[in-house]
Amino acid sequence: MKDFTSAYFTMNEADAVEYAQKRLDIFAEAADLECREIGDGNLNYVFKVVDRRSGQSIIIKQAGPVARISDAFKVSPDRNRIESEILALQGELAPGFVPKVYSYDPIMNCCVMDDLSDHEIMRSALLKHKKFPLFADHITTFLARTLLLTSDVVMGHKEKKQRVQQFTNPELCEISEDLVYTEPFYDCEQNDVFEGTKEFAREVIWNDETLKLETAKLKFDFMTKAQSLLHGDLHTGSIFIKEDSTKMIDPEFAFYGPAGYDIGNVVANLIFAYIHASYTIEETEERNDYLQYLEETIIQVIELFAEKFIQLWDETVTEQTATLPSFKEWYLDSILEDTAAVAGLELCRRVIGIAHVKDLTSISYAEDRATAEKICLTAGKAFILQRAGIRAGTDFVQVLRQSVNQFSKGAISDDNTSSSHSISPVR
Known part of the structure; x- marks a missing residue:
């Protein structure tokens, strides 16, 4: 015993x-x-x-x-x-x-x-090309409520500072500081890079001093910007899902940080599902339909979050200065900028770092996997460097399409609508 x-x-x-x-x-x-x-x-x-x-x-x-x-x-x-x-x-x-x-x-x-055995891990479901029409509505309700209602906009400032202390999480934050913000952006011994991607990573990521400077700025934001109580690791492997239910799990990385961190992780992992589908769905019509669904989901995540966040702000704001004209728009704007940046960081670190995603590693053809990873790195870099101009859901999709276009034999239209696709995997 x-x-x-x-x-x-x-x-x-x-x-x-x-x-x-x-x-x-x-x-x-x-x-x-x-x-x-x-x-x-x-x-x-x-x-x-x-x-x-x-x-x-x-x-x-x-x-x-x-x-x-x-x-x-x-x-x-x-x-x-x-x-x-x-x-x-x-x-x-x-x-x-x-x-x-x-x-x-x-x-x-x-x-x-x-036990959530009647649900399925979302990453696994997306790898099987399942659709969840309610997901964007569910996740944005969760994000708007957990991020705004734990902030200084709503909470008493002393109570909020006590909660910051309660959820101080130095060991897990250090893992994120290293694996997300630091190691992917230089040739670190610990990095695990697919052989077909390594020289591209060296040229496009490791040798770019401007990118390094921007990721350094973002790292210090992550370490010092105690804006909202974050889940801290909100990828599709931390979400259980079924047709009418979405459950967030594994918030052990939780701490007070920039609100865009959680949203950016969600967006990046939808992009991983998009890239995986591009290289694994053989039938053109089926592939185009699923890619359009994922594009629409990315757009909805951004747009519904912004809409719900502003509505909830008006219903719950307590901080006097936060009621000044245009303040909430400025505040939301900064969150969306951080969202774009974190989407970029996540896209890069899952390719270059030690914690990979099955969306990429399960692509069976080596040349396809290398191309898929190069698309992720290209999009990730663009999200980081262009974050000041990325706000609408269609902006996120446009960065994704432009990155795919650089490597695809076909073409994806660059307009702001979810139109037909023609992605031809390299074989």
Whole structure:
């Protein structure tokens, strides 16, 4: 029998069953429990515990002192406390968009939450070219509410500063500072670059001193701009989805930072899905239809967020100076500029850094993968350098189309409408 009350240890599947039996008051006394470790992320262990009799199930997520991706990453298990607390808060601010949290255990560094097995990880669904017409509406409601309602625009300033302290997250922020803002922009030993992409990365990214300066500015914004309480890692691998439901998970990178960080991550990962579809859907009409759907979704994410943000601002603003004429427009404008910048950073770091995305790595032809990654780097660089002029959803799509056009045998029209496409993968 294991002792779960004295000191931390990393659990296995049998331990998780025993933990559920001894430490949780969730299952019936006669429950017949089984467990499977299902974590596929870079940091944590995720145990799905199921009662074979009733079918009832929960998730136990445990945070260890090192990352699963590498023992070199020493990370505080306090991230599990942060995740538990922010999920509870987000559940209040944006009801229905996060899993319910049942408990947090500071000794075993684990939290217990709803099992979302009736949903699918969004990245996996997009790789199968599924459509989710409600996603843009769902994600923008979540973003507008969690980002604005945790800001100085709405909160009392003392309360907000206390919350900044509550969600100070130095170890996880350091990972983002290194992997997102620093290492992708020079020939770092830790970088993992596909051979067919490496010389392009050297020429277009690593040798561009202007780009380095701009990413340095953005890094200091990330470190010093405590604007809103962020999810901190809001990519399509951190979203569970089904036709009528969207749930955000894994907010362990949560901290107070620039609001555009979360939005930019969403946009960039929709672009990854777009690039993947470009090189994996063989039938032209089907491919064009799916690319148009993703373009429209990107546009809707930007436009609906801006619309909902302004409406919510008018309903909830408490800070007197924030009611001055044109202030909210200036504030939103700065968020959208940061959104473009972060979209660019994410596009670059997932190609050059150590944390890749399956959207690119699963492209089977080496030449196609290299071209897909070059498109991402080209678009990423443009988003960063041109961020001052990127505001509308159609601006984001135009940068994407222009980048594709540089490498595609076909052509994508450069107008501001989602029109027909002709992308010819290189084979």
